[in-house]
Amino acid sequence: MVIKKILSQLNLLAQCRKYDTPLNQCPQFLFLIMGLIIIFSSVITYALGARYIKDPQIVLLLVLSVAAVLLVLANLISRSFERLAQANRLKSEFVSIVSHQLRSPLSNMRWALEILMSGNMGKIEEKQLEYFSILRENSDRMRELVKDLLTVSRIETARLSFKKEMFSLEELVKELISSFEPFSKASNTEISFQAEKDLPMVLSDRSKIKLVIENLIDNAIRYTKGKGKIEIKLKKKDGSVYFEIKDNGAGIPKEDQKYIFQKFFRSKSALRYQTEGSGLGLYIVKSILEKAKGKIGFRSREGKGSTFWFTLPIK
Amino acid sequence: MKRILFIEDESALQKTLGETLRENGYEVVSALDGESGVKLAKTKKPNLILLDLILPKLPGFEVLKQLKKEEETKDIPVIVLTNLEEVKDVEKAMELGATSYLVKANYSLKEVVDKVKTALEG
Numbered sequence: 001m002v003i004k005k006i007l008s009q010l011n012l013l014a015q016c017r018k019y020d021t022p023l024n025q026c027p028q029f030l031f032l033i034m035g036l037i038i039i040f041s042s043v044i045t046y047a048l049g050a051r052y053i054k055d056p057q058i059v060l061l062l063v064l065s066v067a068a069v070l071l072v073l074a075n076l077i078s079r080s081f082e083r084l085a086q087a088n089r090l091k092s093e094f095v096s097i098v099s100h101q102l103r104s105p106l107s108n109m110r111w112a113l114e115i116l117m118s119g120n121m122g123k124i125e126e127k128q129l130e131y132f133s134i135l136r137e138n139s140d141r142m143r144e145l146v147k148d149l150l151t152v153s154r155i156e157t158a159r160l161s162f163k164k165e166m167f168s169l170e171e172l173v174k175e176l177i178s179s180f181e182p183f184s185k186a187s188n189t190e191i192s193f194q195a196e197k198d199l200p201m202v203l204s205d206r207s208k209i210k211l212v213i214e215n216l217i218d219n220a221i222r223y224t225k226g227k228g229k230i231e232i233k234l235k236k237k238d239g240s241v242y243f244e245i246k247d248n249g250a251g252i253p254k255e256d257q258k259y260i261f262q263k264f265f266r267s268k269s270a271l272r273y274q275t276e277g278s279g280l281g282l283y284i285v286k287s288i289l290e291k292a293k294g295k296i297g298f299r300s301r302e303g304k305g306s307t308f309w310f311t312l313p314i315k
Numbered sequence: 316m317k318r319i320l321f322i323e324d325e326s327a328l329q330k331t332l333g334e335t336l337r338e339n340g341y342e343v344v345s346a347l348d349g350e351s352g353v354k355l356a357k358t359k360k361p362n363l364i365l366l367d368l369i370l371p372k373l374p375g376f377e378v379l380k381q382l383k384k385e386e387e388t389k390d391i392p393v394i395v396l397t398n399l400e401e402v403k404d405v406e407k408a409m410e411l412g413a414t415s416y417l418v419k420a421n422y423s424l425k426e427v428v429d430k431v432k433t434a435l436e437g
Binding site: 100103106115120147150159 | 327338401
C-alpha cells in the first residue's frame with residue numbers, strides 16, 4: 001500500500017492533472033525542477049571550487065546545506081499549495097452535492113405547482129393565479145441558480161465536458177433570437193441581426209456556445225430599461241468567427257469593469273436595474289470561451305450601453 | 316390500457332407524475348425502491364419503465380443492468396428520469412440500454428408526459 005502511494009505520488013502528470021493546472025504551474029513539477037537546478041548548481045560550484053579554491057569540500061558543504069534548507073522550504077510551499085488546491089476542490093464538490101440535493105425538492109415543488117395551476121384541481125381565482133405565478137417565477141429563478149452553481153462547480157473541478165462538432169453559428173444565433181422573442185417583446189426591446197455572407201462553420205461545443213450566447217442576449221435585454229435596441233453581428237476575422245452584441249442599456253461603471261468576469265460579482269448599475277441574477281453568468285461565459293480557445297471582450301459606457309464580443313476558431 | 320412501471324422513491328413525485336399519467340389514460344404501477352422495481356417489471360410486464368437513478372436497496376444503474384439482462388424484461392423501453400446530469404451518467408445509462416434520459420429539473424410535467432406518449436406510441 002505504502003509503495004503504491006509513493007509510486008502514485010511520483011506520477012507527476014497524474015498529480016498535476018488532479019489540480020487542473022498547466023505543467024508550469026504544478027507544484028510537484030516546480031519542486032522537481034527546483035531540485036534539479038540545485039543539484040546542477042551544486043555540481044558546477046564544486047567543479048569551480050575544485051579549480052580555484054584550495055579546500056573545495058568546505059564550499060561544497062556550504063552549498064549543500066543551503067540547498068537542503070531551500071529544498072525543505074520548497075517542499076513546505078508546495079505542500080501548502082496542495083492543501084489549498086484540495087480545499088478548493090472540496091468546496092466545489094460540496095457545491096455540486098448541495099445543488100443536486102436542492103434539485104429534487106425543487107422539481108417536486110414545480111410539478112405540484114404545475115398541477116395546481118393547470119386548473120384540473122378546481123377553478124382558480126385571478127388573485128390565486130397571481131400568487132401561484134409568483135411561486136412559479138421564483139422556483140424558476142431558483143432552478144436557474146442551481147443550474148449555474150452546478151456549471152460553476154463543473155468548471156472548477158475540471159468536469160465541464162466539451163465536445164467538438166461543426167456547426168453554423170449563424171443558425172444558432174437565429175434560433176436563439178427567436179426563442180428570446182417573447183422576453184424581448186415583453187421588455188420592449190428590439191433585436192436586429194446581421195451576418196456576413198458565406199460565414200464558415202465553427203468547430204466547438206454547440207450546447208456550451210449556446211449557453212454563452214443565451215447569457216449575453218439575456219444580459220443585454222435584462223439591463224435595458226425603456227425602449228431597448230440590441231444589435232447582433234457576425235463576421236469572419238483572422239481565422240475565427242467574430243460575434244458581437246451591442247445594447248443601449250445601463251452600461252458598466254468604469255470602476256466595476258475589471259471585475260465583471262469574476263464569480264458572484266454584480267455591478268452597481270446591474271443591481272439598480274435588476275435585483276435578480278446570480279453574478280455567475282459572465283464567469284461561466286468566460287470559462288466556456290477559454291475552454292473553446294476563443295476570446296472575449298467588451299466596451300462599455302455607463303448610461304450609454306455595452307458591446308460584448310467573442311471569437312471562436314473555425315478549426 | 317398501456318401499463319407504466321414508475322420506479323421512484325420520492326412519494327411526492329409518485330403522486331404528481333403518477334397521477335398525471337393516470338389522468339392521461341395510463342395504468343401506473345409504483346415501485347419505491349430498486350429491488351421491488353425489478354420484481355414488478357417481471358410480474359407486471361409493463362409497456363414502459365420510468366426509472367430514477369438514486370434509489371434505495373438497488374441503485375438505478377443496477378436496476379437497468381438487471382432489466383436488460385433478463386429475457387422477459389430486456390425489450391421493455393426504459394426512460395431514465397433523474398436529477399443527475401453529468402455526462403458520464405448519461406453515457407452510462409445509454410450504454411446500458413436506456414431509451415432516453417430526462418433531467419427532471421429541465422422538464423415540466425407536461426413535457427415528461429409528452430415524452431412518455433412518444434415513447435409508447437411513436
